[in-house]
Amino acid sequence: MQSDAISRSPGAALAALAGAQFTVMLATSIVNVALPGIRAGVGLSDSGTPWVVNAYGLAFGALLLAGGRAADLLGRRRVLLAGLAVFALSSVAAGLATSPTVLIAARAVQGMGASAIAPASLALVMGLFPPGPGRGRALGVWGAVSGAGGAAGVLLGGVLTQAWGWPWIFHSVALGALVVLAAAAAASVPRTPVTETGRFDLPGTATVTLALTALVWGLTSARGSGWTDPTVLGAFGLAALLLAAFVLVERRHPYPLLPPRLFRTGRVAVGNVLMALLGSVWIALFFFLPLHQQQVLGLSPLVTGVGQLPLAFAIMLGSALAPRISRRAGSTATVAGALLAEAAGLLWLARISVHGGYLADVLGPGILIGLGLSVAFVQLTALSVEGVPQQDAGLAGGLVNTTRQVGGAVGLAVLATLAGATTGRAEAAHQPYLEALTAGYRTAFAVSAAVLATAAALALLLARRRPAASRGEAGSRPTPAAHR
Template sequence: MTRTAPQRTTTGWIPLAVLATAQFLVVLSTSIVNVALPRIRAGLDLSDTGQAWTVNAYVLVFGALLLPGGRAGDVYGLRRVFLLGIGLFALSSLGAALAPTAIVLITGRAVQGIGAALLAPTALALVLTLYPDRERRGTALGVWGAVSGAGGAAGVLLSGLLTSLYSWRAVFVVMVPLALAVLVATRLLVGADRPRGGSLDAPGAVTVTAGLVALTYGLSGPWPLAVLGLALLGLFAVLQRRAADPLLPARMSVVAVPNVLMALLGAVWLGLFYFLSLYQQRTLGYSPLEAGLTQLPLALMITLSSWVAGKVSGRQVLPVGLLVLAAGLAWLSRTPADGTFPVDLLGPTLLIGIGLGVAFVRLTAMSSTGVPAADNGLAGGLVNATRQIGGAIGLSFLTLLPSFGAAFLACAALTLLISALSTRKA
């Protein structure tokens, strides 16, 4: 049994609004917690390890389960798996908000990661399925990129506001009604799709999940874990060749290059936001709220450029957008200790926002081009996974550099590499 389209024909944009809200929540759940960490640590008396795992429990589980989560949508039904994911996300957010101890909080964050790994790839796959023609899909992916940019900025602002007015628990509470609203709206407004059928490749799912967790955690912790992770990923590759219905079939090689480019962009994306906040707060002396407010132009430009990128076509759009991104990063790499917002932040971040929006939308579109409808869930999981894992691996190397400026300059060089590689594929 194969899936070619939802049972209802979608003519409007309301389902896109519902699914884009889910993507907004996934991005929000990362940025809103990062800013609140000092308050969470004080409230639950977290150790350094506990504080790190408040972030890692979500990031590791989310990144590692994206491939199985996307494939589960293909096998069992995209909407069905999406509803399970958003339900888990809502319940785990409530559990984290009510957590009396660090262990309960970290467990809640891990379950939140499971929910996000189920909903993120299936939401994107539903968008690809609901809007199959080139023009409407381009518009839909433009919106997708726009809400991704907006979610990061909203998390920074909401976190500062909620923790100041209420407590750290509010950053989790705020996600519960939004997730429940998405769940109800999806049942009412998004048509059910017909599952592909078959079975989930359990050995492949276990080895790729364990391998990605070990590799990602080992790069910033015990290095033997990274070696184990590579060995497990090698075993995964062997198992895929022998499996009757592999988790990652050979036909997905049609999107291999775009996913490699997305992994490289993930390193640039995560490195930028990680070091930009540190530069603003440690060097320029900004408060977390000030850092969030001064990143608003960046978020706005990502939103606008994503929207425009979904509506234009041409082979040179992606390479040119990446060159603009590289120019902005090179400008930002000056990082003067006495820098001011109008002179040293506004200009470069506007260029960066233009380039990031274009690159995200175009690479997401390329990562689904030529993929059969029955593999849309896997395509959604793959492009999300490559960005997450690429970001984690890239950040582990960027943190070895001696200064914030060197990190931004390395991101600029990496962007130039992506631009060069994309010239043939774009």
Template sequence: MRWLLPVALTVQFMVALDMSVVNVALPDMRADLGFTPQGLLWVVNAYALAFGGLLMLGGRLADLLGSRPVLIAGLALFGAASLAGGLVRSPGALIAARAVQGVGAAALAPVAFALIAIAFPAGPARSRALGLWGMAGAAGGAVGVLAGGVLTDVAGWRAVMLVNVPIVAFALLASLRTGPTPGPAGAGARLDVAGALLATCGTAVLVLGLVGTSTHPWGSARTLATLGGAAALLVAFVAVEQRTAHPLLRPALLKGRPVLTANLFCLLLSSGQFAAFYFVSLCLQQVLGYGPTAAGIAFLPFSAGVVAGSVIATRTVAALGTRRLLAVGGGLAALGIAGFAVTARTDGTFLTFVLGPSLVSAVGIGMCFVPLGTAATTDVAPGETGMASGLLNSSRQVGGSLGLAVLVTVAAQVTGDSNRPADLVSGYATAFWAAAGLLAAGALAALVLLPGTRRADPESGPEAAPVAGPEDSQKNSGGAVDSAVSRSTQG
């Protein structure tokens, strides 16, 4: 069991890494492979769409088949797609490789979160584990931007795909030493194939329609047809889930206010955060003249801020509760993103444009991970932790994809066809304001929807109801796992 936490953190780091590692390398990919501007966006969206659309399926597979088989299969698929992506010769092949990466990641992320939710008892042990889980994701995103810049400068854009191969090799070896992991949910459970297809197709068509609004007006026949088709598919998904005996997503799961609020907050948080830092990267390179490596280094304060925010959350969640912590974290994040809008200028510098807003927004975002994980697993049965994990990760990744699609459209409406730095800054600033609004809405949702803070028992940790371990053996292993968390925290 001592390898369980390193495996979960490595998977979370790698999945987050691939959400950001290609961003800085996009200009080089476009020049080498001949992407169109809209086609280039799909290098990011292909991964995000496959990942977000299949996360609920990946989580449910972990419940039905057991964590280890899904973990190993996901790692193998992710590693193979990364290797293929580093060798492609055409835009379509790279987009396909990114999509397959997303499929592999959709099997990995729910398993990592579910293992933590099951193996760590509610209280300080789980808070520390969730704090490390959040740090791993934030570090992966920040390191991805830095590594993308350095690798692109030193070895070319293909290295940003191939860097995953050694990480996958380590995770595969470590996963074989994790010891007993949660097994299948039960012999009578079945996979909801229809629900998985409807959820994936509905999400993909929705984002396709939103991305297309940058070239087709919102009232055009194409836009209305794609958005209408997406709505029909998602309505059909809801209807199927209400009728099937073994749903991909049990509708009653969302009747719990903590679970519902956690997913709504996560959707809004990722929508604003992912899009905002996409535009920060573009502003640094296209307006301020940063090279790929310099742009990556400029994101390091964000990584430091997230670590600080996660530490604060771990130490205060028992006293403040999830409601207050999410509201404060979301509010700080919104304030920081608004800072980018205020300081965006054609003659901006690292000190005036990047440092302050990055630190404020990062501390706020870091404060959200522990309460998000706690709320998302409150009152969830052990046999549905994969389902709850897939839902939370779906909210994160779909939110990021949708937020990027919408805010790219918002910025394009202001910028038009101009490439003048002043016009680009104006469009980016508008997008930053919109992103800040999304984060502020998340903070407000936490205040309104979550129940008030209950006094925490010092012996039991946060106020959230625990997710009990499904086996006595897992309960007995809690001390060893807690010790692993303590060693990781001290290290």
């Protein structure tokens, strides 16, 4: 049987599943270097430009819970393949777009495909590798491709934009998705029997998706319209009402999108809270850093992309070392230390200046950030799925990706607003444009450092309060085994 073949050789399956995760993360950051060209090519405004990133991240984050539930109900391999197909087709549509509406809509559909890929592939990894050193190493690979996908996206985006133009960043992502689809459809990824019963929580999915859309739209619009603008305040009010409706729907639905039982196992709640804070600065980093390199330092898209290689290597190194560090120092100390290391790197990055350069201002902080980010991501992923039964593995994978993506969308909106406000005040004080722009980026990096320092303190605090049944290290307790 196919599942038996997989149990004898899980390496090929892990490679295909890691490739799927890499493609999803690549699509998050590959547009960042190309944003100036995309803005000119389709006629985007300054306020509309962040939506090229946010449309993908928001659809991805808002639908991940539904994607995870679909994987548990319909079979994880089936959902993975369908998600890759949708992802590839929408990537082609984004590359052919000639207007802001078509481009942003294609990016949203791309995020929908990603919302099926990520939880299904993570659940398959959990099924292939039982708790212990093997799962730790598999999650190390997972963290490496997740973080490296973000950094590699900047490099590939720079190369393709300079060589053939911005549409090819989307065409290349489509090609990558098709390659992964072919590999996943082969014998390497197991067919998963469906053992769960129930039905989709459509009201819950609709209310939480609309709530998150209203929230991020309000945060993004506040940058240009101001926080007291009636439209912005209306968006926040609508988001609050829809979130309240989501809570009511979840209490009454027989098969809720987010069942309370998920938070009674392991350290799921702790891991997801911290992952949301990590995600709030993750996407913003790969948004602001390439803009600083191009708009302030004057680097070309290609040179900007090459400049991300040390960051990518640091991410891969940190992901490989994370399980070993956790075994020696403990998961809580590892998470707190990694978050503080990344915060230190961001604080260092907050010293950038108009008259600086890549070697002086970007290289060192980038390496430190990459090491901290990757170790924290691997450990928080492990915490977020610790103790979860295999029948809820897809949902747990969807939840941890949801908190990271939604945290990233909200974080980018807030940090872009703060950076824009700082730049506006500096220009009002008659500072030169590049100095004003740099002041805005410094604000974004400094606030990001403060968020991560707070997350490190919260990790130590929550660890002291966790239930007695959850005091083992991440991945140390067995969970029911099942081929899914």
